[in-house]
């Protein structure tokens with residue numbers, strides 16, 4: 001089975017697959033799936049499993065265990081693995097392929113970071129891409145080689161035929177999808193929870209939809225975290241109101257022990273602490289500690305000085 005893959009792209013969607021079948025997904029799905037994989041770890045493990053496997057079945061089991069990691073990955077990676085599993089030395093083939101992907105990964109990652117990540121660069125994506133190509137010779141040589149490795153195919157689909165890019169090497173299609181997104185000005189952003197790249201729905205989206213454990217996604221985690229932050233801010237406000245009322249009462253009852261100016265200073269300080277609590281710059285515990293009322297004072301005691309000794 002020879003690997004030959006095809007790709008078609010539009011501003012919102014991409015279709016990828018082999019000559020028989022193309023699968024539709026949101027634009028960027030393939031590239032993001034590539035960026036998410038731990039290619040070097042996979043390559044190392046494949047070689048290590050191969051070294052330890054004395055029997056064919058052991059090698060096969062090793063291959064299958066590595067293949068399970070691709071359950072959530074893009075279908076094209078799984079298709080490539082199926083192809084590799086048919087080769088005589090499948091673990092070796094997997095190790096070679098993963099190694100190739102691992103060497104390509106930092107280059108494509110840097111390209112995404114420099115060109116598509118709107119938070120790290122300014123100006124147009126096109127200008128940033130041109131600057132990157134002139135800066136990294138390795139990338140521009142690779143781009144040239146990739147372009148020469150692309151062919152065009154007419155794909156007969158159920159909904160009609162269309163012209164597609166075709167290539168044997170998945171890296172070529174990955175690079176083309178990157179270039180397509182540069183041409184579209186597609187913006188990538190790093191998720192504030194997991195740190196991985198995603199394509200934000202709007203400029204306000206800061207979290208991705210990847211699973212983040214306990215049946216939640218990064219986005220739903222963030223919603224919960226913001227909610228508890230808001231609760232904390234509300235709690236801080238009611239804590240302040242209570243303290244403030246108590247302080248006010250003391251100032252009114254015994255102004256000689258609790259001077260008005262001191263009270264005003266306390267108020268200013270705690271209000272600014274409250275704002276810091278809102279912004280998450282100070283913890284709830286630290287806020288409570290710093291917003292405490294001054295200790296109780298007995299009549300006759302003077303602040304900052306010991307009580308004069310009692311006359312005998």
Ligand SMILES: [Zn+2]
Nearest residue numbers: 191194208218
């Ligand atoms: Zn995330």
